[in-house]
Amino acid sequence: MSTFKFSELPVAAFRAGAERRIVYTDHLMLVIFDFSDGPQTQPDPPHRHPHEQVSYVVEGEILFFLGDEPPVHLVPGDGYTVPADIPHCIQLLTPRARLVDAFTPLREDFLST
Amino acid sequence: MSTFKFSELPVAAFRAGAERRIVYTDHLMLVIFDFSDGPQTQPDPPHRHPHEQVSYVVEGEILFFLGDEPPVHLVPGDGYTVPADIPHCIQLLTPRARLVDAFTPLREDFLST
Numbered sequence: 001m002s003t004f005k006f007s008e009l010p011v012a013a014f015r016a017g018a019e020r021r022i023v024y025t026d027h028l029m030l031v032i033f034d035f036s037d038g039p040q041t042q043p044d045p046p047h048r049h050p051h052e053q054v055s056y057v058v059e060g061e062i063l064f065f066l067g068d069e070p071p072v073h074l075v076p077g078d079g080y081t082v083p084a085d086i087p088h089c090i091q092l093l094t095p096r097a098r099l100v101d102a103f104t105p106l107r108e109d110f111l112s113t
Numbered sequence: 114m115s116t117f118k119f120s121e122l123p124v125a126a127f128r129a130g131a132e133r134r135i136v137y138t139d140h141l142m143l144v145i146f147d148f149s150d151g152p153q154t155q156p157d158p159p160h161r162h163p164h165e166q167v168s169y170v171v172e173g174e175i176l177f178f179l180g181d182e183p184p185v186h187l188v189p190g191d192g193y194t195v196p197a198d199i200p201h202c203i204q205l206l207t208p209r210a211r212l213v214d215a216f217t218p219l220r221e222d223f224l225s226t
Contacts, residue, residue: 002179006190023167025194028141028217030167032190054136054143056213058171066115077119077145081138100169102215104141 006032012110022110029106033099035060038092043071046087051103053082060097062090119145125223135223142219146212148173151205156184159200164216166195173210175203 009021009032017037023030043065056079063071064080066088073093074080082088090099122134122145130150136143156178169192176184177193179201186206187193195201203212 002182002195003177003185003187003193004191005187023192023194025165025167025196028165028167028215030169030192030215032169052138052141054138054141054215056143056145056171058169064116069115072116074116074118078117079136079143080116081136082115083138100213102141102143102167104217 020110022107024106024111027105029103029110031101031103031107031110033097033101035092035097035099036095038095038097040092043089043091046089048085048087049107049109050084051105051107052084053101053103055079055082055099055101058098058100060095061093062097062099063093065089065091133223135220137219137224140218142216142223144214144216144220144223146210146214148205148210148212149208151208151210153205156202156204159202161198161200162220162222163197164218164220165197166214166216168192168195168212168214171211171213173208174206175210175212176206178202178204 004023012020019034021032057074057076061075065071067086125133132147134145170187170189174188178184180199
């Protein structure tokens, strides 16, 4: 089936207050992240991956950190790109937030966990 | 700059009642589509492209048509995948709708128009 209903997607609760739902084709993955443990007093630890990423803020407000750049305050409708292998992280400014992240190639680590 | 503000993205008004804003990396494109000419009494003409696509409904309700499959009613949080070269289209069920579409490879046709 080519469509997905949010309520029917498998959920990975990868840490307390954070859920991940994934949808993908051969080379493209969309990940719906829901956070409910904000606001946070500091960003999460930076992480990096070889995948290209473009992210869109659906709900909530965040600070986005990329490499050594100053953090940027993002609201719904805004977003960011992440080049391969550049450390990045976010900090929640609101109690809840939803991000939609697109990746290529597939995040194999999300398929196995 | 790695972040984007919705209000600062270039807008392509590709038809009356429809706007497109694009963000992309080397192999990944995110497109924010805003429609304001709904509800529609029939779907738009089917189109096809060789790109893989995953789409997410941010706002509004639509019917999604893929190939010969029956249409599916989608609401915010839902979405769909489109395999390469399969005809597909949507029909707006609400006055306004926002879709976020991810593509790989880049939609070169969106870069030039």
